[in-house]
Amino acid sequence: MLFKDLVQSWLKYYEKCVKPSTVRVRKHESGHLINYFETIKAKNITKKMYQDALISLKDRLSDNTIEGVHTSGRMIFGYALEFDILKTNPTQYATVSRTQKTVEDIENTKEIPKYLExxxxxxxxxxxxxxxxxxxxxxxxxxxxxxxxxxxxxxxxxxxxxxxxxxxxxxxxxxxxxxxxxxxxxxxxxxxxxxxxxxxxxxxxxxxxxxxxxxxxxxxxxxxxxxxxxxxxxxxxxxxxxxxxxxxxxxxxxxxxxxxxxxx
The missing domain is CATH 1.10.443.10 (Intergrase catalytic core)
Known part of the structure; x- marks a missing residue:
């Protein structure tokens, strides 16, 4: 099974359990992974390949968005294990490293009020x-x-x-x-x-x-x-x-x- 087909199979299962707004978020997050693994067989995705994909996303996505992508990734491969589609989980041990701010970054950040006085x-x-x-x-x-x-x-x-x-x-x-x-x-x-x-x-x-x-x-x-x-x-x-x-x-x-x- 190609990875993109695994994602579609998971989404059909997942959408029965949650609200449409949640499914929409998961589709968006899993789409980032499809960009990397679309034509690759799901069983051939290694732990290193998956970790490298998360690292590459740091060039264009925020830390919080990558966290969401990783959450969807764990759910996709967890589904594959649960239903014996795969025997291994490449998301195991994968991590999302958060960007460390420098003193200059903090000093130059303009605080945006989240409420009105x-x-x-x-x-x-x-x-x-x-x-x-x-x-x-x-x-x-x-x-x-x-x-x-x-x-x-x-x-x-x-x-x-x-x-x-x-x-x-x-x-x-x-x-x-x-x-x-x-x-x-x-x-x-x-x-x-x-x-x-x-x-x-x-x-x-x-x-x-x-x-x-x-x-x-x-x-x-x-x-x-x-x-x-x-x-x-x-x-x-x-x-x-x-x-x-x-x-x-x-x-x-x-x-x-x-x-x-x-x-x-």
């Missing part, structure tokens, strides 16, 4: 409220006050919100690698602990109620064509917003905050 958040939410598109303020307010992941927010439905108990339930996440409105999927959360309830602050409750009322008015006007699947945050075509939309606005935060102007 209180004043910056207030400035950004103010822009969303005054300058943003319809629903932007409620969306970013919910993200800021709840700590939800973007995919969880995109999958949020009105029946996940309990206005009486003042909480919302996280039970799913949004998946749409092509950012095509019509081709989204709802998947289970990232981990079991991701299934949770979040208390809603009064400011969130008020804005979500306003958003629901506004959405109901639009539904009445366009009841025949409205894509009514119960999503809280929707785009102009009434399909759920996707994470890339949120990311685009997040990427403009720094420019906006520095300039003191709207990021929209």
């Amino acid at each position: 209180k004043e910056q958040l207030s400035l950004f939410l103010g822009a969303a409220k005054e300058k943003g598109l319809s629903g932007d303020y409620a969306m970013f307010l919910t993200l800021a006050y709840s700590g939800m992941r973007a995919g969880e927010l995109c999958a949020l439905k009105w029946n996940d919100i309990d206005f009486n108990e003042q909480n919302l339930s996280i039970t799913k996440t949004y998946y749409n690698p092509t950012n095509n409105n019509l081709k989204y999927e709802l998947l289970t959360p990232k981990t079991n602990t991701s299934i949770r309830k979040i208390e809603l602050a009064s400011i969130m409750l008020d804005e979500l109620k306003k958003a629901q009322s506004s959405q109901n008015e639009i539904m009445v006007l366009y009841r025949k064509t409205y894509h009514d699947k119960g999503f809280v945050f929707v785009n102009n075509e009434n399909y759920p917003v996707y994470p890339m939309y949120i990311k685009m606005i997040e990427n403009s935060n720094e420019t906006y905050i520095k300039a003191g102007q709207s990021c929209y």
Whole structure:
């Protein structure tokens, strides 16, 4: 069996056990190995050949990406051993050496803030409220006050919100690698602990109620064509917003905050 065929055999087995988003990652990672071993028989791949492939990847991939490639490699050859396709595992003893930073590297690295300070958040939410598109303020307010992941927010439905108990339930996440409105999927959360309830602050409750009322008015006007699947945050075509939309606005935060102007 050629290595590329072994990978395809493993993927067909693997995709039955995990979410599509995980399969997509593994396909990408195993693709790097296919570039090296595509036309080589799997049984002829030696431990040295496999280690040399990992070393060669350091010229163009990050340490974390190579770690992922190695993880997929171990899974592929582990599958081959489990089902008696191969008798040896070339990934055994293979290592991924991490790049050592010099003092100069550390000194020259510019720290990129991973969060907004209180004043910056207030400035950004103010822009969303005054300058943003319809629903932007409620969306970013919910993200800021709840700590939800973007995919969880995109999958949020009105029946996940309990206005009486003042909480919302996280039970799913949004998946749409092509950012095509019509081709989204709802998947289970990232981990079991991701299934949770979040208390809603009064400011969130008020804005979500306003958003629901506004959405109901639009539904009445366009009841025949409205894509009514119960999503809280929707785009102009009434399909759920996707994470890339949120990311685009997040990427403009720094420019906006520095300039003191709207990021929209």
